[in-house]
Amino acid sequence: MLHTHKLNELQVLLQQQRNIVITTHHKPDGDAMGSSLGLYNALLQLGHEVQVITPNDYGAFLHWMAGNATVIEFERETARATERLAAAELVFCLDFNDLKRVNELGDLILNSGVPTVMIDHHLDPPGFETYTFHNTAASSTCELIYDFLEAIQLKHLVNADVASCLYTGIMTDTGSFRFPATTPKVHRLVAELMEHGANHVFIHQAVYDQMSENVLRFLGHCFSQKLRVLPQYSTAYFMVSAEELEQYQLNTGETEGLVNYALNLQGMRFAALIIDRTKAVKMSFRSKGEVPANAFARQWFEGGGHFNAAGGQSSDSLERTEARFLEALEIFGPQYLLA
């Protein structure tokens, strides 16, 4: 259900030129960058001063989007980002709902006392923000940006740049229009985005057909050497070491689709990727149907997320994390994964 708070006030606020910062979650994905740059390209047309600040870097397959060259990465340019944030009169927080998920950037936003707008589709928003546009039923934050622009009478700002950014996030967050949240409304919205100039052929190629040779060879290595299957729990997973990431010289975002392949395997209903990111072991979980991936992440790996797509982390070694994962499955499996 759509939940909004003080939209009328926000609509009035945006009628004057403002200094605006748009930010999104850690390691931004297609929906995070699509919604941020989509909103950026819309607000720019009203004469606002707009700056997108990401917590850190993101996949090169997203660098083609209009406005990408203006983005500041907080981790790389902390002083410049802090300066822009200090001047902001309004901060948009897109595709996340808890400032804890953006680390130091979140603390800065909170301590600055600047009004915030949260536009998001994740569960359980703690409610840090001044203005709200939240709907857990939405396919993506990009879908919500379109609804938001419509709600505050700014739909006319959707030009080809905005449409291309929003198409991207809807495409990536719906697994190319296949996940349950891909409603008839989403297809109608996508049709409108195409009418406004989103080129689906170009976008699919730009996002999905830019794999480097290293990545393809890494995937081959994972498929042949790293896949582990637990048929008794309809579960398959990959475990990747820091050495392997180093060996294949993988960049940010290049392991993103890997977990889905485990779920492609016939009969699987739960899949995981356990990956050693040096600072911590990061985990991705995906499920089909009535298997609550987010509950699993929350209960055992300090995480959360959507029902069928969630994540978490562990400060243990890779091997210890795998052992804990298997222990967790001994409890979770009989509850949710027995045929």
Ligand code: 5GP
């Ligand atoms: P991914 O596997 O792509 O990193 O994350 C899948 C989904 O799970 C994302 O939509 C994200 O919101 C959520 N997620 C990933 N990691 C965490 C985490 O550590 N905590 C919470 N609460 N959610 C997470």
Ligand code: MN
């Ligand atoms: Mn999203």
